[in-house]
Amino acid sequence: MQDYFDKYLVVLALLLVGGGIVGGGLAANRLLRPHRPTREKLTTYECGVDPVGAHWAQSYVRYYVFAYLYVIFAVDAVFLFPWATVFAAPGYGMTTLVEMFVFLGFLATGLLYAGKKGVLSWV
Amino acid sequence: MLEIILKLVAVAAAFAVLPLIVGQVEHKAMAHMQGRLGPMYAGGFHGWAQLIADGVKFAQKEDVIPRAADRRVFKLAPAVALVPYLLVLLVIPVGPDGQVALDLGIGVFFALAVMGVGVIGAIMAGWASANKYSLLGGMRVAAQLMSYELPMVFAASSVAMAAGTLSLSGIVEEWRWWWLPWQAVGAVVFFVAGLAELRRPPFDMPIADSEIIFGPYTEYGGLRFALFILAEYAGIVVLCALTTVLFLGGWKGPFLDAELGWLWTLLKVFALSFVVIWLRVSYPRLREDQLQKLAWAWLVPLSLAQLALTGVLRVALA
Numbered sequence: 001m002q003d004y005f006d007k008y009l010v011v012l013a014l015l016l017v018g019g020g021i022v023g024g025g026l027a028a029n030r031l032l033r034p035h036r037p038t039r040e041k042l043t044t045y046e047c048g049v050d051p052v053g054a055h056w057a058q059s060y061v062r063y064y065v066f067a068y069l070y071v072i073f074a075v076d077a078v079f080l081f082p083w084a085t086v087f088a089a090p091g092y093g094m095t096t097l098v099e100m101f102v103f104l105g106f107l108a109t110g111l112l113y114a115g116k117k118g119v120l121s122w123v
Numbered sequence: 124m125l126e127i128i129l130k131l132v133a134v135a136a137a138f139a140v141l142p143l144i145v146g147q148v149e150h151k152a153m154a155h156m157q158g159r160l161g162p163m164y165a166g167g168f169h170g171w172a173q174l175i176a177d178g179v180k181f182a183q184k185e186d187v188i189p190r191a192a193d194r195r196v197f198k199l200a201p202a203v204a205l206v207p208y209l210l211v212l213l214v215i216p217v218g219p220d221g222q223v224a225l226d227l228g229i230g231v232f233f234a235l236a237v238m239g240v241g242v243i244g245a246i247m248a249g250w251a252s253a254n255k256y257s258l259l260g261g262m263r264v265a266a267q268l269m270s271y272e273l274p275m276v277f278a279a280s281s282v283a284m285a286a287g288t289l290s291l292s293g294i295v296e297e298w299r300w301w302w303l304p305w306q307a308v309g310a311v312v313f314f315v316a317g318l319a320e321l322r323r324p325p326f327d328m329p330i331a332d333s334e335i336i337f338g339p340y341t342e343y344g345g346l347r348f349a350l351f352i353l354a355e356y357a358g359i360v361v362l363c364a365l366t367t368v369l370f371l372g373g374w375k376g377p378f379l380d381a382e383l384g385w386l387w388t389l390l391k392v393f394a395l396s397f398v399v400i401w402l403r404v405s406y407p408r409l410r411e412d413q414l415q416k417l418a419w420a421w422l423v424p425l426s427l428a429q430l431a432l433t434g435v436l437r438v439a440l441a
Contacts, residue, residue, distance in 0.1 A: 010127060010225050014213050017135055018206035022350065029346040034185050042190040044254050045341055051191075056253060063266045063415070070269040077276045080430075081232050084284040087434070088441045097438045104427055111423060120419040121412060 065119040069110075076107065130224040138209045141392075142356035147174050149356075149400045156404045177349075184345035189253065192342065196251035201343070201350035204244025207237045208357035215364045216292040218374045218384035223292055230291035231279050234365055241358060242268045242320060245329070248351070249339035260338025263329035263411065264322065270418035271319040277426035278313035281433045282306060282369045295373035302372070305436065309429040310370035312422050314395075317362040319418070321355060323399060325406035328414055363395035364388075371395075 044051045061067075087096040114120055150162040150173055166172025188197055214230045216223035227233050242264060249261015283289050285306065286297040303310075319326040330338040340351050367373055371391050374384030409417065 007225060007227060010131070011210060011213065013127075014131055014134065014210055015206065017131060018209045019202065021135070021139075021209075022202040022205060025350075026346060029182055029186070032182050033345060034183075036185070037187070041187055044189050044191050044252075045336070046255070047336070056258060059259065059262070061262065063269070066415075066419070067266075067269055070273060073273050074276070077273065077280070080277070080280040081229075081283060081289060084280050085287055085289060087284060088287060088437045090441075093438050093441060097434055100434045101431065104431055108424070108427060111419070115419070121416065 069114055073107065134212050134224050138212055138357065141360045142353055143174060145359050145396045146356045152400045153404055181346055181349040186345045186347065189342050191253040193251040193253065196247050200244050200248040200251060201347045203247055204241055205350050205354040205357065207241040208354060208361045210237050211361045214291055215368060216295060216373060217388045219381055222385060226290060226292050229289045231283055231289045235276060235279055238361060239272060241354065245339045252342040254342050256335040257339050257341045259335050260329045264339060267319055267322065267329060270415050271316040274312050274418060274422035274426040275316035277430055278309040279369060281309045281429045284433045285437060291368050295368055295375065298372045298375060306370055308425055310366065312426045313370065314366050316422055318399065321358040321362060324403040325409050326414060327408055328411050331408065359396055359399050363392045366395055367391040
């Protein structure tokens with residue numbers, strides 16, 4: 001168990017290296033670049049005219065339904081990974097294959113239903 | 124300990140060099156294919172110094188953060204976009220017998236999960252800029268991630284089923300040449316979905332420069348903008364490397380697998396990178412509704428079919 005988590009120390013080390021690359025680059029950049037902010041320069045860019053209205057404009061999120069759909073499907077998909085490593089092991093074979101088709105059947109039916117309801121198209 | 128440090132240095136070096144090579148090739152390939160004159164001047168012969176000139180320019184530019192922006196998130200976003208691709212390089216095997224920085228038992232899963240984090244950088248940038256165009260772009264990035272992550276995960280798990288392992292080195296060891304036709308559909312789905320997740324043309328609706336300026340990156344300039352561009356090229360390298368390892372047999376070639384394995388890997392990665400550039404040059408941008416339709420009406424059903432095919436053949440052969 002100790003060895004298992006030790007492996008992730010390397011990931012952590014590389015994460016620090018990555019942070020160092022970005023942070024170091026920006027620090028070096030600080031020495032090179034000018035810094036002369038003016039009122040106009042710090043205005044939100046809107047094709048050259050003064051910004052109209054508030055900065056975070058309200059807009060209709062057209063895809064919220066398939067955002068839910070994605071969450072449901074993704075949760076299913078995660079279970080594929082552990083299953084994938086053992087499904088063809090001796091003693092499983094046919095049983096797991098039938099299970100897989102049941103799983104795929106559920107997903108396909110869900111997808112078809114969502115498609116029929118029209119939630120998959122960007123309106 | 125020394126071995127680990129050397130491997131980390133190698134990973135960091137690959138991360139520093141490979142994306143720049145892809146960027147340079149993209150400049151030149153696009154210039155030739157589309158008759159673009161701009162990138163062919165700097166330094167004389169074929170504009171070899173263009174990338175250096177870009178670097179010098181980016182390093183000198185002022186770092187402007189709009190008054191309305193969410194400062195902390197705005198400043199953090201480029202790092203969130205870039206660093207995950209560095210982490211994925213850690214688990215990608217370049218050759219046989221442990222020529223990999225870190226052989227994780229759950230390699231595929233780790234690579235896909237960490238790659239998804241990179242996209243969050245773009246969403247953060249879109250939100251934190253407090254710009255209407257950036258926000259629209261960020262929303263589109265999120266939509267694209269949600270539509271294309273699913274077929275990508277299905278295609279990758281099809282390979283995991285075929286190999287019976289999640290370790291990337293293990294997958295390449297199990298790989299045989301006849302996996303090429305067997306996993307062909309999965310390979311195409313994986314590659315296309317990956318391109319969409321990287322927002323590369325023709326899937327660059329979130330950036331759509333003729334419509335929403337530069338999407339999430341509108342308010343960025345100087346080095347922070349350069350980091351986003353670097354993240355795009357690093358993403359190309361990572362996607363091509365993953366496709367190579369999962370679907371094209373990684374270090375396996377027609378001959379000298381053991382000695383020249385790393386060269387096969389590199390060759391395949393560069394060939395795929397060239398395809399990525401080629402697609403950018405040849406295809407027009409997909410409209411947002413076409414983009415979503417491609418994912419849900421084509422890629423998801425195709426990847427489910429690939430899962431069925433993989434399962435049936437694997438059990439039949441066992």
